[in-house]
Amino acid sequence: xxxxxxxxxxxxxxxxxxxxxxxxxxxxxxxxxxxxxxxxxxxxxxxxxxxxxxxxxxxxxxxxxxxxxxxxxxxxxxxxxxxxxxxxxxxxxxxxxxxxxxxxxxxxxxxxxxxxxxxxxxxxxxxxxxxxxxxxxxxxxxxxxxxxxxxxxxxxxxxxxxxxxxxxxxxxxxxxxxxxxxxxxxxxxxxxxxxxxxxxxxxxxxxxxxxxxxxxxxxxxxxxxxxxxxxxxxxxxxxxxxxxxxxxxxxxxxxxxxxxxxxxx
Amino acid sequence: xxxxxxxxxxxxxxxxxxxxxxxxxxxxxxxxxxxxxxxxxxxxxxxxxxxxxxxxxxxxxxxxxxxxxxxxxxxxxxxxxxxxxxxxxxxxxxxxxxxxxxxxxxxxxxxxxxxxxxxxxxxxxxxxxxxxxxxxxxxxxxxxxxxxxxxxxxxxxxxxxxxxxxxxxxxxxxxxxxxxxxxxxxxxxxxxxxxxxxxxxxxxxxxxxxxxxxxxxxxxxxxxxxxxxxxxxxxxxxxxxxxxxxxxxxxxxxxxxxxxxxxxxxxxxxxxxxxxxxxxxxxxxxxxxxxxxxxxxxx
Numbered sequence: 001x002x003x004x005x006x007x008x009x010x011x012x013x014x015x016x017x018x019x020x021x022x023x024x025x026x027x028x029x030x031x032x033x034x035x036x037x038x039x040x041x042x043x044x045x046x047x048x049x050x051x052x053x054x055x056x057x058x059x060x061x062x063x064x065x066x067x068x069x070x071x072x073x074x075x076x077x078x079x080x081x082x083x084x085x086x087x088x089x090x091x092x093x094x095x096x097x098x099x100x101x102x103x104x105x106x107x108x109x110x111x112x113x114x115x116x117x118x119x120x121x122x123x124x125x126x127x128x129x130x131x132x133x134x135x136x137x138x139x140x141x142x143x144x145x146x147x148x149x150x151x152x153x154x155x156x157x158x159x160x161x162x163x164x165x166x167x168x169x170x171x172x173x174x175x176x177x178x179x180x181x182x183x184x185x186x187x188x189x190x191x192x193x194x195x196x197x198x199x200x201x202x203x204x205x206x207x208x209x210x211x212x213x214x215x216x217x218x219x220x221x222x223x224x225x226x227x228x229x230x231x232x233x234x235x236x237x238x239x240x241x242x243x244x245x246x247x248x249x250x251x252x253x254x255x256x257x258x259x260x261x262x263x264x265x
Numbered sequence: 266x267x268x269x270x271x272x273x274x275x276x277x278x279x280x281x282x283x284x285x286x287x288x289x290x291x292x293x294x295x296x297x298x299x300x301x302x303x304x305x306x307x308x309x310x311x312x313x314x315x316x317x318x319x320x321x322x323x324x325x326x327x328x329x330x331x332x333x334x335x336x337x338x339x340x341x342x343x344x345x346x347x348x349x350x351x352x353x354x355x356x357x358x359x360x361x362x363x364x365x366x367x368x369x370x371x372x373x374x375x376x377x378x379x380x381x382x383x384x385x386x387x388x389x390x391x392x393x394x395x396x397x398x399x400x401x402x403x404x405x406x407x408x409x410x411x412x413x414x415x416x417x418x419x420x421x422x423x424x425x426x427x428x429x430x431x432x433x434x435x436x437x438x439x440x441x442x443x444x445x446x447x448x449x450x451x452x453x454x455x456x457x458x459x460x461x462x463x464x465x466x467x468x469x470x471x472x473x474x475x476x477x478x479x480x481x482x483x484x485x486x487x488x489x490x491x492x493x494x495x496x497x498x499x500x501x502x503x504x505x506x507x508x509x510x511x512x513x514x515x516x517x518x519x520x521x522x523x524x525x526x527x528x529x530x531x532x533x534x535x536x537x538x539x540x541x542x543x544x545x546x547x548x549x550x551x552x553x554x555x556x557x558x559x560x561x562x563x564x
Contacts, residue, residue, distance in 0.1 A: 146396050
């Protein structure tokens with residue numbers, strides 16, 4: 001059964017990655033733009049500083065979250081983040097990020113993460129939405145724009161009885177209308193910029209009018225303050241550089257060649 | 266050429282005691298496009314490919330196109346073209362275009378046949394496609410001496426030239442190496458390859474390391490161990506690529522690219538849908554897959 005949302009406009013937030021300053025800015029922006037409901041598609045921690053700071057922001061704003069792979073790993077005290085990296089350098093940085101996040105996430109917040117659902121089915125007007133972190137079948141599946149074929153997306157829609165699939169995990173937004181008229185939407189990420197040389201981050205607004213519209217919304221925030229916090233917390237310089245420059249410096253090996261060629265590294 | 270034999274790998278003994286794993290869902294579809302026809306004859310080749318009397322024939326255009334169309338209806342995620350050497354197939358570029366129209370596609374090559382005109386054509390294919398075209402170039406060691414002892418004289422220089430041509434066109438190939446020549450105690454093969462590629466002016470080196478498989482010309486390196494039902498107790502079968510992969514080769518559809526062409530591993534004579542049943546883990550290479558978690562795919 002799907003919950004029918006009374007809202008006409010909803011905001012969808014991708015991976016937060018402990019970026020509490022971007023989250024605060026995005027929540028304010030979404031309210032200002034008339035979002036009546038806000039969903040987060042998981043991965044609250046990782047990469048950024050002070051992971052516990054995002055939880056009160058989400059709770060106070062009434063954000064409904066699904067569980068990401070990071071959330072599941074932190075909740076379970078797993079050996080790694082299960083991000084799906086296979087390259088040794090990526091694995092090294094993922095380990096640093098994960099160990100810091102686990103060390104600095106409270107027991108109470110871990111319990112909260114454990115209780116998050118892996119997927120949510122809601123209806124916005126006549127549109128049936130499926131909200132998940134990676135893909136409907138796997139919490140850490142990377143659905144990049146250039147490696148996710150229409151045939152697979154159509155199958156996901158059929159199997160989940162959905163008109164619009166919403167996911168995150170890769171950190172780069174995209175939207176595609178499928179041949180059947182259904183849609184696939186990667187909502188982007190709030191936690192780090194999307195490898196385009198700009199420090200801003202993105203979230204997504206859905207508006208149900210005559211038909212559903214999708215709008216990607218840029219969010220500028222005090223990234224310099226975040227960068228300083230990360231340095232003070234001893235997080236890797238490579239992470240800090242990404243926050244300042246907008247270019248990814250690591251965790252690049254899972255990225256397909258088309259997306260990779262658009263970045264600096 | 267190294268003058269090695271090109272005999273067929275030993276077939277899987279049809280054994281009722283081999284443990285079986287259920288198929289989950291179709292993600293990767295591999296095409297053994299040139300069978301075992303290759304212009305090199307590497308000492309460790311897992312399917313004994315070479316230039317003379319290949320034991321496995323290549324695929325014709327219509328067979329490939331038929332399976333591409335079927336894979337699309339089944340919701341497959343990606344295609345891989347391998348061999349042998351795929352660029353020996355006269356229609357390889359047209360078939361890559363057909364595959365890219367449906368899903369992201371990877372071609373595994375030794376790089377020796379990628380000259381400037383071929384690199385230009387690949388660039389055009391990649392630019393025209395919505396989906397990514399990945400090119401995996403095999404190099405087994407970071408020096409010509411080490412690599413050519415495995416892959417044949419001159420192969421290092423030609424493969425590195427191909428990598429440079431592709432990088433110059435923003436195609437950023439994935440250099441793929443097996444651990445066949447990694448000397449014990451030295452820095453990791455990954456680090457040595459990375460340093461070599463950077464020194465050679467290759468921006469953004471992308472590297473994938475694979476274990477040596479105890480099959481084909483390296484059959485004698487294995488201990489011949491075969492999995493038993495007890496090995497699967499408490500083991501997540503999803504770690505095995507045969508739960509989500511199928512390979513199309515001469516003669517039918519097979520469980521995975523490592524076993525492609527071996528009659529005992531054939532799951533169907535024609536069509537992917539008929540080959541989505543359980544797989545018997547009957548080959549010694551299944552033990553390697555089980556122990557190393559090898560992923561023949563890109564990630």
